[in-house]
Amino acid sequence: MAQSNTPVPPPMNLSHSMLHNPTFIQHTQIIDQRQYIRSGERPGYVRLLENVATAALHDSVHNVDPPKCHPNTRVAIIQCIIDWALGKREEVSGRPILWLKGGAGAGKSAIARSVAERSSDEGLLLGAFFFNAGDASRNHVGNLVATISYQISTCLPGFRDIVSAIIEDNPLIFKRSLKTQFFTLVIDPLSTVLTNSSPSISSTTPGLIIIDGLDECSAVNSQRDLVLTLQEVTNATTLIQFLVCSRPESHLNSAFGLSRIGPILCYIFLDDEDYTASADIRVYLEDKFKRIKEEHLFKHMLPDPWPPHEQVNTLVNKSSGQFIYAATVVRYIESPRHRPDHRLNAIFNLRPPFKDLPFTELDALYRHVISKAEDVTTVLDILAFPALYGNFQAIPEDIEIILQLEEGTVEVMLTDMHSIITISGGYVMFLHKSLADFLSEPQRSGDLYRDLSRDRLSHVARVISFFSNIMKPDSRIADPVSLDILQALQQFPVFEFFKYLLSYGVIPDTGPWGQERYWYNDRSFIMTYFHYLYCIKDICESTRLIYWEQIREYCECVLTVLEDDWSGDWTVHFAFTYHHLLHDPRYHLPRKFSFLDIGSKWGNTGLMDLGTFGDTICYVTTATHRYSDDIIKISHDLIGDIKKEAIFAKSACCCLALLCDEGRANRDSGGIYEIARHDRRNQREHPWYWRQMSPTLPSLPSERNFPGGLVHYWSIKHPNYKMKTTRIRKMLRNMIHPLNRDWPLYILLLELLPRILPLAGRYEPLMDMCRKKCLSSLSQFWPRKSKLARRTIDDYLCRMDSQEGMKM
Template identity: 60%
Template sequence: MTQPDTSVPPPVNISHSIVKDATFIQHNNINQHHYTRSGERPGYMRLLENVAKAALHDSIHVVDPPKCHPNTRVAIIQNIHDWTLGVDAKVGSKPILWLKGGAGAGKSAIARSVAERCSDEGLLLGAFFFGAADPTRNHVGRLVATLSYQISIVLPEFRDMVAAFIEDDPLIFDRSIKTQFSTLIVRPLSAILANRPTASTATPRLIIIDGLDECSAVNSQQDLVLTLQEVTNTTTFIRFLVCSRPESHLNSAFSLFRMTPILHCLFLDDDDYAASDDIRLYLEDTFKQIKEEHVFKNALPDPWPAPEMVDILVDKSSGQFIYAATVIRYVDSPRHRPNQRLDAIFNLRPPFKDLPFTELDALYRLIISKAEDLPAVLDILAFPALYGAYHAEAIEMMLQLEQGSVEVLLADLHSIVTFSWEGVRFLHKSLADFLSEPQRAGDLYRDLFRVQLSHVARVISIFSTHCGQRTRILHSSQIYKPIIQVLSELRKPDNMKADYVSSDILQALQLFPSFEFLKAFIEPLFSSEGPIFIRFYFQYLYCIKDVVLALLLMNWSSDWAAHFVFAYDHLLHDPCYLLPRKLSHVNFITHFQQTDVEAFGHTMLYIIGVATSMDDLYYPYFDDITKISHDLMGNTEKEAIFAKSASFCLALLCDERSASQDAGSIYGIARHDRRKKRDHPWHWRQMVPRPPSLGNRLALIGFRPTLYMDYKLKLTRIRKALRNSIPYRYGDIRLITMREYFEVKSEPVPKSWPWWIKDERPQQWPLYIFLLDLLPHILPLAGWYEPLVDMCRKKCLSSLSQVWPKKSRRARQAIDNYLCRMDSQEGGE
């Protein structure tokens, strides 16, 4: 470029100029045509040509620059000031401070406040404020020239030296940023300081670089970070304050091994620096100012604004000043009443033509649009928008993404999204409002309600896929969130329940293997995630029972145990069936140990709800589901359920193998001769004319007074022991043979039945009695079911039936009546 002719200077333009310390300083309109000071060196004028005037911290070319409100951000500003002075030896030894924070956290306002304070105290060498929308400061091309110019103002002797370096290399501004830093800052500064005495703490040494993420080229940002590291290796005099969003490429650059020893990081976290308190102070002060100075102040109600409004605004700000500042700018419009504008913020009145969050929405749209896979990113953002913090692993499971995909897809959104132990969450709560309003989000809008229903369907499908597996479902407590939130909405009055069911949900319900899922968990209350999910699953079904509860009954296939539990819990308890009180309660754990019913039945009662001593486990769905089950099912469906339930009962009653161990003890008490009862236990009366009944015999009984106490021994009649026991706990009593008794008595003075008796194989005879009594109530309700018919015709009751002749006789009579009914139906056809 042609050097300017300084021999004939044109008239001086002193626009925007000041005189400081008898030195003429011109901040603006500085170029080779208008800077006319006689005798100025060409090199320095060339420097001025490359200065970005809008990048200065006190530039008039930035309209309404962000500034910290008085008495806010005090702690963070003081922290940076102390680092500049090296007050803390540990932190002060690190020459680079990275101040990072989300979009709108107030980084630039803090940087300007620090620049002003340090400039007043003579600590500032220079500052450069990047701006994405300004072509003069959205790149690194003018960074070094702008900093060098400011240093020349602070250190006058620097001017001639840097001018000489430029004259020696006129193309210096076309060289790399590293070379420019070395030539125009480090070398002249080092030469000046070498001729000075040891620098005091008050010597200017701070350079501020704000908005690094707004530099247009990512490579330039990373190169600049590495250049700053090399500069600090060359000289210990300069300190760099770098402010930016925590973009992924900057996180990577600042995380390099060579950066660790020289880098101190500060994150604008609300918890660390009480940003919410500062925002509250800012809102209260500015609202007070509006009430005192606004043109329509007399029209404002008193009090205004309501305290709860301020609380909500502080919460919505999420520690980010941009939200609060946007609200204030909107409310403070001189053409409108402030109270009406604030009502529009809270949707208490229709919005004005100028929407309140236009500036904030543009910021969100700019950041989100940077994502490479925008549809996938919007799918991910729906989770924190709907449920708050949500674990990345759970999102990947819900969206069927590869492990680690969430962090990769959100790499460009770190300024509005953060990762923590809580999961993926928004730095701005207002971002959820933006995504949920089509007028604001535009083409980024997703119908979050429909998305939530798809999440519910996906949750059901995930647990359906994991049915029977003992592997832990990652972050299942997070996976429940869609169902939990839908449940909270369903419980609100006047909600249309059909709105909370979609075709995807119906399909997932039809495919969900309820019984197989429950059967996979041996300890359903406390040991695994499955029963927790199934509680929410059943609660959801209960809430939408009028729509899909019948689906639950169709998913158990032909499993007898499942149908037995459902028939017992929800059909037999109907008053029309007159189930005796002694059969109305059963403890599935003590009665059905080592059977398929134990886990399934107990979990069903736990989930759907019967009264228990633990109030927090009680869900009053039992009576409703019983009634609804009758209403939704026809007679044919009921007959099929009762038939499969009877098959379950008869299979246990005819199982000689499971009865043999109990039979040995019982025969030892009753003095029955087992050798006389061989092949036909149904016809045992023909072989033993007058067998004694066990019910009225004296026997040693082991019983537990309460559920958690050891067994006690007592000589009493078995029928009396059963009659006096709590109905649903008579499985806790045991028959004890004299041999067993004397074995225990031979031990050193036991006070109770040994504790290990609880860990032995439970006796089956209490369950046997229960099923003998229950079978006559089920078979009359059962329809045609071929396995049941075959069992009734070919199998016989086990030898335990001989001990209770009356009960066995009633059971056999019910079997005969069922066969007669089935034969008559078959003949009628």
Template identity: 40%
Template sequence: MTNDKVGGFERLQMAVASAAFHNSAQRLDPPKCHANTREAVLRSIMDWITNNSNRQTWILWLSGAAGAGKSAIAQSIADLCEQMGVPLASFFFFRTDSTRNKIKPLVATLAYQLALNVPGAREAISSAIEHDPLVFDRSFESQFMSLVMEPLWKLGYGTPNADTPRHPLVFVIDGLDECTERKVQEMIVRNIAKMLGDTKLPILFLIASRPENHLTMVFNSRMVDRLLTRLALDDKYHPDADILRFLKDKFLEIKETHPLADMIDPRWPAEEDIHKLVAKSSGQFIYASVVIKFLCSPNQHPAQRLEIVQGLQPVGNDTPFAQLDALYRHIFSTVGDLQGALRVLAYSILAGETYTNVIERILHLSDGAVRIALADLTSVLVCQNFVIKYLHASLPDFLLDPLRSQEYYINPAKWHTEFARHWFSEYKLGRVGWIVRLQKHLQNAVPTPELREDILQFQPTSSQINFLLSNLSAPSQILQLFEFLVAVEDLAFGDDGEVYEHQRRVIISFVKTTFPNHHSVLNEDEVAARIVARQQGNASQDASPSLPSIGVNKSRSASKPQPQTSDAPNPSPPLKEPRVNDAKPKSKRKSLMEWIKG
């Protein structure tokens, strides 16, 4: 058959991306909402679709973090529309499927379904294609007008006397953010809003996407916002309760159907383990779904697979989070300033800091720089009220695992070294430094020649050195300096302790000058006990019950903390001499008292 003899409907079929249908056979086991979950969300959307009295909005934007379950909800809505006789056309974008990750087949795919679901539409659409055989080479707006809007106008769709369904025509577009090119995504939304704003046709659009910044901007525009209802998949809809139900149902199903069911303890899994999985999901269904798929392997013991997920058994050749990792890697591949984003995330994760203004101050960044650096990661984290909120609790696990994150790996030793060097660099410039922050970095740093030189040049001054809290007692402040010395000695520079001895002399001089009335409160046994506790990896009070707590101004005879009210020397009485167990091991290091006396 030559092109001249190809009819309009046949041309339409050739332009369709059939894999994008909500009921396509090519979408094997498409995600859909688990029974008795997402009920409030589904009810809200279906109410918006079916409640046509005094309608104010024509577009519903379903937004949520990566893996929040948007596609499952869109799929369930499409299924519900079919069941209720609501005329429907859908397009499910998917980034790794070349047939449905571009705009080119979008209108043709929607028009094909329109031709099947609206009486008379097939003839009208075929006629439009025969009139303009090159219509599929035209713009999105031109195609939509020629193949959707004009055929519906000719049919009188939605008018009281027309032979059309009583429900509006619903277009479901899922995964808009997975369409290649951001400008194209924005253009699709703008053109839809423009066409809907100029017509009285009963057409609704359900658009599901991540809340990427460029899409948020276009949905916030006046032209779109006036037609828009927003539905964000946040804590309002209690996702943890739905995830808990999903996990419990799936664990029960595994115990009933798995080939190794007779080997599974009836009490498995523990309730605590299920709730840990819920917490790790952070309200996003993808984590729980990936875990269940991993446990369902018919040739492996589910309980052992769960232990792999929990980190209680080595992973070996298993890849429990392959699907989740692929999602994370794709998201990071789209980040404009990757190194800037990884630097901010490295500090946030390794230092346990989530306040954006604190990170900006410590890393000497401009106001708002953290939010800008993380702008392309809004599908996995958000910056709200000066706080970084991780939408996926599993994201730090991914970034700290080199096998999972690959080129996006945050190497703790490398970054701690960089942050320690940054601390010294800022200090040289006369900026205040928090000694506790430096200690943490030094304890995990690599002993590089550059870091060694930074430590050798370090000269503490009372005007620059900050301690963790302004109300620390003098003994606690001295102990922080001692912790700094321990961190320096633990760095094996291979110089026979030259750096350590140098800093020891510097710190002694600083202590004598800054705390002339308080350095005598620390005796050798207390300091030795502190060192032993560190060497044993035991920071509990049991290793040194007489040692004052860091961050608390407390004498040995006091029963309550005595907060210091100023930066002046602590007027409280010195610590009493403790009774020391003669059998307690002592460090080979000198005590601070010996250094001071020496």
């Protein structure tokens, strides 16, 4: 109804009109005075209404069953947004733009609509616009400002008349730029209204504008222009805040990442762990299943209990925080024409699918996003990696090497797919776990289907070919797609590859390309390679021959490098003896010594640095025991008796050098001597008691002299606690573990010496050490083991003397 004080517009003056070919063109809207009186609205407001996209309103009648957050879900995020709008969050104070971003199906529109309803009820909402790519009235920015201006006019007195007058004076305003429209139809009239209002009205004026689905605006340039316009609007006034919801498309990431927008922007990423939706999805599913069991037509046919708890857990996990998956499942199950339990079983492939496939809506989403890629084939090749190996194994650099792509290609190829895929922390990651199911099921994916089993074999061949060819810098990698696994295995240069690994640090690290190589990565590959080789060795005769041939090549390489590069290193010989010889069944090594990792872990503590040679063979044999027995058998076959005796002799030197190091004893175990010297008078007066008890813990050795910080802990927590000496000995004797420090190492060597020395041949440095019989004073705390070690030393000297006598 028209306002009583609204003036009637004068008759239209045609003096400013013109004729052209001979079409009549009028620069102003022609509205008959009688029509104006009959409609009861000003011409400017009628013009405004003509440009309003009613379907873009949050409560539009055109939206049937619009997405909204299920009760008791997304509570934290909604409250966070409301607190931001009210200025209650100090950390984002002064940031008038909030970007709510998330992958496809994450529930952004549901959150935006729920925020719109709540903020409208609480008097915070100034306007909202919901873009939709499939609706011609709201898939562009043309109607955006008019729709927001209309909503403001319904909640602020006086705004309608001002806007109507502006439109009447400037009827082509809707053909102007987005920035001009915002300032002309929103900012200027809003400022005028508030300036003429009382302070109480100005302080309670709503200021939140919601723009949802920005990525669904048809023109990318328009999306960027809108972001820049919002920045200029918020710089010009403090009256308005914008909540913008969209997918994290690359161009939007770029726009919101501009330096001039950063200071006024805060954002919520729905895929961050801080806002995980798993709990909300569980609530949603449980409530929906409860309603189905209470209201469905075939509820009496449902088993009890239903659904199984593990199936609910699987659905939550498959949702990956994206509500679209859970919503799709529920819509499929609650079909009134089918039994819900049968439909749920069809989702889990426990029964044949129905004619209407369960994930049609979700599949359409995947197909739409993937089809936007410029090179769909290459994108599918890339997606096979996270589909096969999981999110935290798909490294872009590795994918580029295996697929022979240029550096940076993976990131470029996935630029337009951030709504379902992200590159985070150096990994290509699926935002939807169900995407892997889509790609691997031909009925769902159609021409986008990937045979993941075939892809896996192709990847194996490519990896082997890559590592094979980097050891031959002059050769070119043939097309890996055409390489068979057997051919790739046969071409792999085991000897050359291991020679580089075992000699690392001795020869210059130039690598086959004349640049620095990554030794740790190569070592990890070879362990995986040997494991794969072992797993396929019994498939056919060819794989069996390749397996034994390459294990033998490895053993030959180890012996060659040991003799050429590490011939004088006793520690390296000890590592070789322990991992390649001593575990042979003929030596009856106790089970407690089964392939301890004496290199990489113990070496890190500075106790036993085996060098890259020792660490490599430790890594190969301790990573898996499956092929260790084969390595030991071949090593014994390759070594003659004389070489074997020399290797055992140098290994014994390594053991004795550490066992006789009195300096280490004085440095590391001064505290333990206090046990023997402590309060000798008490020992004489109470001999039985003293044999059973040690001094109080504060007088015991420092923390580093006992495993696990036990002494340090108890000396603080229980200063009067007494520990039995027998318990200390037992603890030190039994705790032979790679993570422990000096004491377990000393015990290990003390027990291994009697097993190595009898196998050693004549070696003058070893004989000199044996003649001294100078085990460190630490040996007194293990008298039986020390006695056996000294007896073994005597036997070795007698054996060497008798051999010398026989020669004479």
